[in-house]
Every structure is written in structure tokens, then in C-alpha cells.
Amino acid sequence: MAVDLGRIQKELKEIERDTASGVTVHLKNNSLQHLTGYVPGPKDTPYEGGLFAVEINLDNGYPFVPPKMRFINKVWHPNVSSQSGAICLDILKDQWSPALTLKTALLSLQALLSSPQPDDPQDAVVAKQYISDHETYKKTAKYWTEAFANPNATAPEEKIAKIVEMGFDRAAAISALQEAGGDENAALEKLLG
């Protein structure tokens, strides 16, 4: 089955237009089926301040089959594997419907960060800690956010500012820097395509 590239293109344009949602999606290697999404950590949670990168792979059956998504950054969360970034979320499995989009899926991930479901865990260790030692869970999640999902670690403010000065969007500058592992020139090359 040929993938519905038209639909994916429309979705990407819509995400770009809707800056209010906070989530972004960028092409990886110029393929419409391999994308990287970015989800800001929700306020008043241990994930606040983090920018979470999500690997998105679209099968040929998309949008009739769900997008494959996993966190690229390490995340300490009951419904995310602390090893692989695999995500336990119903809409990424049997509850997916073609009425949903990449944007709604990423927003659902953001909602999942806000409201963990420890009764339906992906990572049993984290889930156990979430229930039995909530304070330690919060501290660990916060520490992991700062250590692994800190937009400034690979994208420090001065580097972002330089790229933004050249006329690029701030979110695009951050993600390009992150993808380039903090290498400003490589990030610029990516942006210039």
C-alpha cells in the first residue's frame, strides 16, 4: 500500500501554522515517513522545562495504522520505558483512528506526561516507585528531565540566539542544534538544507 504522502504534507503544514500548540515536527533525512517531533514538558510537572524529542516512523498504511512513536530522550515516567523510550498509550495502538493526526498524538503524549497511568505501566520499576515512593519518583523524573531533555544542554541560549539572528525560527533553531548535538555549523547546514 502506498503511503498517503498528501495527508502527511497537509499535517506538517498545519502543525507549522499552529504555533500555539507548542509541539513541532521536523523532517529527518528529507523523508516524509521518518520524522522527529518535539513536545515541551507540561507546566507544574517534573517534566517542566524539558523539550522531549520523539522519533516518529510512519508505515505505509498511515493514517489507517497508528504512527510509531518513541521518546529519543531518556524519560522517567511509568508509561515510558526508561530503557528504550517505548510508550504505552492506547491511541498509539488499538485506539488509533485516522481522525487523529501527528499533532493530536504529540499533544496526547504531552497529556500523558501530565497524567501518568501507573496502573497500565510500560516500565514496572518506575510505576512501582510512582505508587510507593512518589517523592523519589518526582525527584528522579525532574533530574532526568534536566539531564536528558534540557534544550539548553545541546542548544545553549547564545547558540540559539545566533541562529535566530540569521532569520530562523526559534523552535527550528533548537531542534536543529539538538539534532546536530550542539554543533552550531552542522545545525546551520541542516537548516539551510
Place this chain on the structure above:
Amino acid sequence: MASTEPAAEPPVAGSEAPDRPSDEAILQQQNQIRAEQAKVSEYVGQEENLGALKAEYENGNQNFVQKIGKLEERYRTFRRTRGDGNCFFRGFIYAYLEGLLQNSDLAEANRFMSVVQSWKAKLVEGGFQELVFEDAMELLLEQVKEVTKASDQFAQEKLLVNMRDDMVSNMIVMFLRLVTSCEVQRREDFFFPFILGMYDEPPATVELFCQRHVEPMGEESDHLHIVAVTEALQIPVRVVYLDSSGLPAGGGGGGAGALEASCHDFVPDSCPPGTAPRVHLLYRPGHYDILYAKSG
């Protein structure tokens, strides 16, 4: 039962919650099941004699054999659809389009196209994004235009080819699912009693029901789906229920004691009672196929 859901999830090796297979593993299994079904049957099969259906039960439950024998008085042939959970929607739209084609019914085609177009605004109002359904809607309208152009063998073949195409066929099924969902949510007061008490946690709402059981591809259709879609598109449908039950069908009053499959007509409010169905479907528990009535 024709189901796309694996009955049991396979165990997965790994250090994490051991009873939880990864998304990848689940998807892989689903894809495998789909691929196996695709090998066995097309989305829409060829027209077959009812004898082929009877043969399935010859060595099994004789109630089926009796009922099919009785069906042969009214029906000529049937056409199988793939048991992928979308069989109702796929069978319904295929039979409808085929009927338009065979009857060269231009007036009905125009009525249908304007109803379909009227759903654009309703879907947007219902919170569905245009980018999600606009291509699918166009594809459905194109099929209608196509079948009203000519009613020859070639046109018939072309419809079959299109409805066997992954993209065209699934897009149209998706569009019908969204219209059904939207209809159910627009008439919440009417449909809520259907789902009342279906689940407690979280409490059943029509919105949740639609998200779980109408919009996802492969979710099987029930009475509620049929009521909603026939009403939304104003297409009367007859469903013949073929099961193993041994009680003679009530109200038929035909041959004394002869077993007969019961049927139910779904007649939209806008059609006068007794309007002849445009689509006949055969229901066997968990699955719908298409039936062809004898003419006259």
C-alpha cells in the same frame, strides 16, 4: 468471529513489565494478521451462488442449511467481504455503488452526492479536521461519478478494482466511519440509550464510544452504527440475520415450522415506511456479506 485484534498477546522478552508487549510487537502481529487475511480474501470478493454458502454448513449445523435454503427463494447470489472489522461499511458502500451502477440511477446518485457534500460542514462543526477527511470525501464522490457514467461490464470491473485497492477502499471506509461518528454525536440524546452502561470506568459517553468503537478502523459495526450511517446518508438497508438459532422466525408465517433467517430493515426517517432497501446484507455473527435479491 472476524476480528483484527489478536485474541492473546504474545509474551515479549525484556526487563520491563513482562505482561506488556511493545507497541512494535502488537503492530507487527496486527500487520501479520492483516497480511494473512489479505491472502485468503479480497476486501470485496466475487459474486457467488448461495449454494457455496450452504456448502459451508452441509456437515455442520443444519439450522443454517435450512435457513439458507429458505433464503434462496428470495436471493440469487452473495458476495463475500473481508473479515477485517470493516466488512459492514465496505459491504454497504460497495453494494450501494453497484446498485447505482446497475440501475443507472442518476437522480439517486445526485441526491447522494449532495448529502455527502453536506457532511463537509457538519464534520468540521463536529470537530473533525478538514485535512483528515477532504481527500476521502473526494474519492467517494469520484466513485459515484464513475459509476453513473456507464453501466457496462467494464464499469463494474472498475468498481471492483477500486474497492479492492487499499487506499481507495480504506479512505472510503474511513469517511463513512467519521460520518457515522459525527451523526451519533449530533444526535446524542437519541443514541445515548444504546450505549448506556457499556462501561463504567470511565463512564460511557457517546463521544468516548465513537472514539473507541466507531472511528478506529477495524472496529466491528453493530446495530447503532447501521442506524447512524443509514440515517446520515439516507440509504435504506436490509440486514438478514443468519445464525444457528432453532426457533422459526416470528411474523413470517410462511411454511409452518420452517426455519427462516430473520431480517431487519433500517429505514431512514426521511423515507416513507416500507421503502424498498437499496442494500441487502447478510449477517452471520461477527461478519457482514452482500446479498443480491432476485429481481421481480
